[in-house]
Amino acid sequence: MRRVALAIALALLATVPYWLGNSYYINVATQMLIYAVLALGLNVLVGYAGLVTLGHAGLFGVAAYAGATLLNAGHGQIVAAIGALLATLAATAMFAVLALRGTGLGFVMITVALGQIVWGIAYRWISLTNGDNGISIGTRPSPFGLSLVSADALYWATLVVFLIAVAAMAIFVASPFGAAVRGTRDQPRRMTALGYNVWLTRFLAFLFSGFWSGVAGLLYLYYNQFVSPQTVALSASAEALLMVIAGGTATLLGPIAGAVLVIVMKDIASAYIERWNFVLGAIFVVIVIFMPEGLVPGSVRLWRWAIGHLRTQPTPVADERA
């Protein structure tokens, strides 16, 4: 059953360019995949490690800016991609060392500050980042000689990266490391008593999360061929966080659903609604107040509740909350 569903989902995803046809919608689908990669990466921190960050757009942006700068300096695509990811990892390590001094709200505030520093550099350090005008790149890469210029080709390339990201997350969740990360979220003291290095576990989770944010940032650069300070603004971090929280933290499907929801709202609904930011804020408020566990687990709960009421003998649902 599960395998059939997975196969159908894969087949649907792979054939998107055929049944969507219009290159505008294919580009929207590509955006969804890119942001799903970002949300999956962010979910490692927010969901599994329990560390809510509002600076992740900074890491996303570091990858995009580093990639663009290296490409414009005349380096090849491979050098640019590897350099961008290394730069992101270095920035992530710095973020992690500083932010992990606090937990809870202290952590949130330090990540806000770090994100704002990245924004400040992007906006003001004009000789490096070209300020408000942003940086454009000339070409998309052609991995293995395949050109990514067309919307379809870029979609498939993004899909491959997205599937690798999903697989990496599935492996991460099932691995002892994933269990250790969840342990540091729920019982940091007990984890310390058991001999785990809580700080190091969180640090590695941060690096893993930052790496995928960097991958998403690089994909974003290839998709847009342009990066500007808007990419690293606080509202971009909030959007990414909304994707994770809206979909459901600490689930594999949640961030993907959240990314799809936010991009649909932003790209399609904003054609009809002018006030995207208002809608973004309103969704945030409504979800946090009424469905704090996110859309995916929330819908599952509502579904079970409805099923339970439809049956003549309602079966009690086990409470799985810790």
Add this chain to the structure above:
Amino acid sequence: MTLWLILAVNSVTLGGLLFLLSAGFSLIFGLMRIPNLTHGSMFMLGAYLGVTCIALGLGFWPAALLAGLGVALFGAVIERFVLRRLVGAELAQVLVTLGLSFMVADVCLMQWGGDPIAVETPPVLRGATAVFGLAFPTYRLAIILIAAVIAAALWLLIDRTRLGAMIRAAVDDPAMARVVGIRVSHLFTVVFALGAGLAGFAGVIGGPILSVYPGLDQDMLPLALVVVILGGTGRLLGSLVGSFVVGFLYNFGQALFPELAYVVLFLPMLVVLVLRPQGLFGRVTL
């Protein structure tokens, strides 16, 4: 020489404005344990309300007071009807304030448009005043004076009144404060409204210097954040010192290292966070 002097005066002025903004932010943080991410929006909303009041024919000062009151009311409503629903879930409260800040920003954009609006300096305070044989812009001196008066008033309120004693008690130990019969949840509403009102008032009197524009909220919020991290939460003295430090860092950073102004601003904050997580004067650890 004159350049340095002008920079110094501008820094002190910005410090005064920041104090009005961050005193409330710091008290809210100290009492409710949440960074109120709508605080920048309160500043901007106050400024826009002031603009409208002035356009309706009110004088500058009545407009500033009215805008401050309006924003205080708005803050009380948010605390009472939104944040109160999420008591105990601090993270949810922070996220809700973030969502609300987007909503406020968009409503302001819808209502007042995207162009920056200049606020006229009150006629009496235009021009320059000579102090010690040097000419200073009168309005900036007035802001420094207002900030000093409000700082003194807040200090009296917190340090000398019954309400202030209750607030201090609730900041230090909310559970014990409840046990001795203080309605801490009422204090939440009062302090949130007071903080919002001060921010709104600061928005109007900052208008002639900063003008009012979309994104003003996003410009001010990080400054308030830096002030509170530098100065510590729930402490007026911390906000006061932090505000002037940030005022100087911001203005001198802009003038001396224009490309790295934000790095100059945020770097000291990171140093403080790493070396002294409770802030320079604070007792509550973040």
